Amino acid sequence: MLKIFLTFLLTLVMMFSTRGIAVELTTGIDAQAQLPYWQIKDEGMSLRLVQRLPIQSRAFFLARGFNKQQVERIAQSCVFQTVFKNVSHEAEQPAPLTYNLREWVISHNGKHQGIKTREDWSVEWLAEKVATPVQLAFEWALYPTEQEYKPGDYNWGMSVYDLKPGSKFDLKVVWHQFGKAHSTIIKNMQCAEDINPEPNEAL
Amino acid sequence: MKFIISIWLAAVLLILTTNVNADNDNQTLPKLAEPFIAPDFTLKGEDGNTYRLKDYRGKVVILNFWATWCPPCREEMPSMERAWHQIKDKGIVMLGINVGEDADTIFEFTGQYPMTFPLPMDINGEVVEQYPIRGLPTTYIIDPAGMATHRAVGSRAWDAPEILQQLEELKTKSR
Numbered sequence: 001m002l003k004i005f006l007t008f009l010l011t012l013v014m015m016f017s018t019r020g021i022a023v024e025l026t027t028g029i030d031a032q033a034q035l036p037y038w039q040i041k042d043e044g045m046s047l048r049l050v051q052r053l054p055i056q057s058r059a060f061f062l063a064r065g066f067n068k069q070q071v072e073r074i075a076q077s078c079v080f081q082t083v084f085k086n087v088s089h090e091a092e093q094p095a096p097l098t099y100n101l102r103e104w105v106i107s108h109n110g111k112h113q114g115i116k117t118r119e120d121w122s123v124e125w126l127a128e129k130v131a132t133p134v135q136l137a138f139e140w141a142l143y144p145t146e147q148e149y150k151p152g153d154y155n156w157g158m159s160v161y162d163l164k165p166g167s168k169f170d171l172k173v174v175w176h177q178f179g180k181a182h183s184t185i186i187k188n189m190q191c192a193e194d195i196n197p198e199p200n201e202a203l
Numbered sequence: 204m205k206f207i208i209s210i211w212l213a214a215v216l217l218i219l220t221t222n223v224n225a226d227n228d229n230q231t232l233p234k235l236a237e238p239f240i241a242p243d244f245t246l247k248g249e250d251g252n253t254y255r256l257k258d259y260r261g262k263v264v265i266l267n268f269w270a271t272w273c274p275p276c277r278e279e280m281p282s283m284e285r286a287w288h289q290i291k292d293k294g295i296v297m298l299g300i301n302v303g304e305d306a307d308t309i310f311e312f313t314g315q316y317p318m319t320f321p322l323p324m325d326i327n328g329e330v331v332e333q334y335p336i337r338g339l340p341t342t343y344i345i346d347p348a349g350m351a352t353h354r355a356v357g358s359r360a361w362d363a364p365e366i367l368q369q370l371e372e373l374k375t376k377s378r
Binding site for chain 2: 060064085132133136137140141143144145146147149150151152153154155156157
């Protein structure tokens with residue numbers, strides 16, 4: 001009798017222990033962008049960061065109305081396509097998720113720095129008297145600095161790491177969910193190199 | 204003994220069922236903890252007409268903020284168009300407020316993504332600034348009394364039965 005009861009308890013512990021307690025990291029080549037990605041998944045969240053080539057940023061921001069010098073500054077600043085989701089509707093307990101990019105830390109060559117946020121860039125664009133619709137396009141294209149996601153919510157945008165093309169770095173990601181702060185470090189991320197892919201290569 | 208085995212089987216079944224449900228997409232509109240009066244606006248549409256939010260009092264309004272360059276906005280547009288065909292005669296309004304782009308850009312876009320619901324243009328971002336929005340797309344649901352009651356951040360399948368039912372219920376509740 002006791003043996004059966006212990007087997008029952010052990011089964012339950014094993015089943016719950018395999019369900020999203022450790023942060024799962026995957027890397028590889030993004031099928032659509034054909035560029036490297038880093039993805040972390042925990043019980044209630046999923047974050048995917050895909051490299052963006054400088055040439056992609058040049059094309060995008062020139063089309064939004066920035067001048068060549070401004071576009072170059074963005075393109076050379078290490079941009080990642082970012083998708084952050086609250087997937088807690090797939091977990092046992094749906095719960096809101098909040099984050100603030102100012103809590104994230106980039107470690108590069110022994111130095112630590114923060115993500116260059118919309119607000120950081122806005123100071124530069126205001127000083128350079130960039131036209132309002134152009135600033136607006138930039139602001140909305142960048143990943144929100146802070147956000148609250150209800151279960152099922154997510155955003156998609158660019159995050160900027162303020163590093164030279166090809167730089168390697170570690171990223172500490174912080175988020176708040178299930179009543180506590182969570183963090184993990186994604187090791188050995190790399191900014192896209194400043195290369196021009198062949199015309200038939202997908203971006 | 205039979206009792207313990209029954210509990211054990213029930214627990215295993217419960218956990219397995221939860222795992223199956225985990226694969227389903229969440230197609231619901233989260234309720235706002237604190238509903239607020241939706242700020243009024245008057246905007247010119249891509250079609251040349253003028254759209255004023257107050258004119259839709261008494262109806263449920265789906266107020267979607269989007270841009271042509273935004274991938275998840277593009278992703279949800281076909282489902283919005285399909286939903287529009289199902290709701291437009293049921294007292295539910297859909298307004299797709301474009302943020303920061305002009306009529307030519309939107310016109311070109313609608314050549315690829317047919318959209319027949321109104322597309323007011325917030326060229327200088329004056330309307331989007333009045334709403335608590337940090338990323339595109341964001342959609343607010345406004346009840347017939349003019350209160351923003353639900354918010355979806357990111358794309359949704361707007362023609363999903365769960366969402367259409369939620370919208371219908373909002374309309375019915377107000378009667």
